[in-house]
Amino acid sequence: MGTAQSWLESANAAHCDFPIQNLPYGIFSNAANPSPRIGVAIGDQILDLSVLAASGLLKIPGAEPAVFSQPTLNGFIGLGEQAWTAARARIAELLDSGCATLRDDAALRARALSSQADATMHLPVHIPGYTDFYSSKEHATNVGAMLRDPNNALLPNWKEIPIGYNGRASSVVVSGTPVLRPNGQIKLPDQERPIFSACRKLDFELETGFIIGQPSKLGSPIACENAESHIFGMVLLNDWSARDLQAWEYVPLGPFNAKTFATTISPWVVTMAALEPFRVQQPAQSPEPLSYLRHAGKHAFDIQLEVYLKPEKSAEATRLSHTNFRYMYWSMAQQLAHHTVSGCNTNVGDLMGSGTISGPTRDSLGSLLELTWNGKTPLPLADGQTRSFIEDGDELILKGWCQGDGYRVGFGNCTGKVLPAIAAA
Structure with missing residues (x-):
C-alpha cells in the first residue's frame, strides 16, 4: 500500500497520522451511538467496523459480525493472524480511491464514518497483564x-x-x-x-x-x-x-x-x-x-x-x-x-x-x-x-x-x- 491513496481526502495529507497505509484499530463511541465498538482511524475520521460488518461488507473468515461491536479489541485480536490480514486487506480495499462501494454510497458512508473530533476513545484492549x-x-x-x-x-x-x-x-x-x-x-x-x-x-x-x-x-x-x-x-x-x-x-x-x-x-x-x-x-x-x-x-x-x-x-x-x-x-x-x-x-x-x-x-x-x-x-x-x-x-x-x-x-x-x-x- 506504499503509493495507495484514499477517496477520503484528509487521509492523503502529508502529515496525517492515519493514511490508508496505517489503519490502526481502536474502541470508540459517540453521540449517535454511545456503545463502545471497534473503529479504524482514517484521516480525521473513524471507520465504524460494526456498520461495515452489519452491512455485509466486512466478512472475515472465522469472525461473526458481532465481534466488531464488542467494547474491546480482544475478541477480534483472538481470531489470529489470518483474520488480521484479511480485515486489513478488506478495509484498505474499501477505502482505496479506486473503490466505489463505500465511496459512492452516501447513506452508508454517513453511517460508517464518524469524526474523530466528536468521538470518545476508550481503552482499546482488556489488559490481563x-x-x-x-x-x-x-x-x-x-x-x-x-x-x-x-x-x-x-x-x-x-x-x-x-x-x-x-x-x-x-x-x-x-x-x-x-x-x-x-x-x-x-x-x-x-x-x-x-x-x-x-x-x-x-x-x-x-x-x-x-x-x-x-x-x-x-x-x-x-x-x-x-x-x-x-x-x-x-x-x-x-x-x-x-x-x-x-x-x-x-x-x-x-x-x-x-x-x-x-x-x-x-x-x-x-x-x-x-x-x-x-x-x-x-x-x-x-x-x-x-x-x-x-x-x-x-x-x-x-x-x-x-x-x-x-x-x-x-x-x-x-x-x-x-x-x-x-x-x-x-x-x-x-x-x-x-x-x-x-x-x-x-x-x-x-x-x-x-x-x-x-x-x-x-x-x-x-x-x-x-x-x-x-x-x-x-x-x-x-x-x-x-x-x-x-x-x-x-x-x-x-x-x-x-x-x-x-x-x-x-x-x-x-x-x-x-x-x-x-x-x-
Whole structure:
C-alpha cells in the first residue's frame, strides 16, 4: 500500500497520522451511538467496523459480525493472524480511491464514518497483564551514572537480560484520562525516617508498548525467532513515575507504588503489518546474547518519538524530547522470548512496555529525571517558566510516527493532565 491513496481526502495529507497505509484499530463511541465498538482511524475520521460488518461488507473468515461491536479489541485480536490480514486487506480495499462501494454510497458512508473530533476513545484492549521493561542502554546508563556509580553505570546483568518487572494492569488508562499525583513514603536526605507526602518529583517516561495477539501456554516458551508473530501491534505509552517514592522503595525488590498509580497508552493500536516497511537493524549487542535471545535479521523499527509539556495556563506546549525507538538495545522479540523462557504464559491483550526510550543526545532523553539530571538543571519552557519535574495542571503529550515516502504512519497523541494529590485523611 506504499503509493495507495484514499477517496477520503484528509487521509492523503502529508502529515496525517492515519493514511490508508496505517489503519490502526481502536474502541470508540459517540453521540449517535454511545456503545463502545471497534473503529479504524482514517484521516480525521473513524471507520465504524460494526456498520461495515452489519452491512455485509466486512466478512472475515472465522469472525461473526458481532465481534466488531464488542467494547474491546480482544475478541477480534483472538481470531489470529489470518483474520488480521484479511480485515486489513478488506478495509484498505474499501477505502482505496479506486473503490466505489463505500465511496459512492452516501447513506452508508454517513453511517460508517464518524469524526474523530466528536468521538470518545476508550481503552482499546482488556489488559490481563502488564510488564514494563528497561531496555534502553542510554537510559539505563544515565540512571546508573546519576544514582550509583558513573564508572559502572550498567549493572553486570543488564547486557545479558532484558530487565523487566510486572506492573499493574488495573491502572493502565487511555489517553486523555487525568492523572492524580500520588501519595506515598518519601525519605528526605536530612531526616532519619520517611515522611508521608504527595509526590514531589513526578516524571514521565517516554515508551512504546506492544499488545500480545497470539497467546502462549503455561510452560511453553516463545522462541525469539517466532516472537513477533505473537505481537498484534504497538501503542505509545507514558509510564508515569514518582521518582522520590521510587528512590525510597525500590531496594530490594524494585518499583511498586512509584509506578502503580497510572500508565497512559494511546487509543490507537498500530498493527505490525503497518510498521513492517519501517523495520531497521537494532544496535549491536556485545556480548552476544545467549542462544535463546538470538534472532537473525532486522528487529528494530524507525519510529520517531516526541514529548511535549503544556502548563495549565499556557497557550503553548514545549517540546522536551525528540528520540527514536530504533535506539532500543533489546528488541520486542527478545523481551518476549525472555519473558516466557521460564514457562510464563501470555494472554491476548497483555501489554508489554518498552521501558524509557532515550537517545544519545541531551535533547533525545526520555524522562525529566535525565533531562534535568534529577532536578539539578531545570528546563526552560516556551512561556518563560521552568520545570525540574511535573507540576499540577501540566499536560504531557507523547507523539510518534514512522515517516514514509509522502506519508506517515502515526500513533496519534498520548496525553495526560496531572491533577493535585488527594489530601491525606
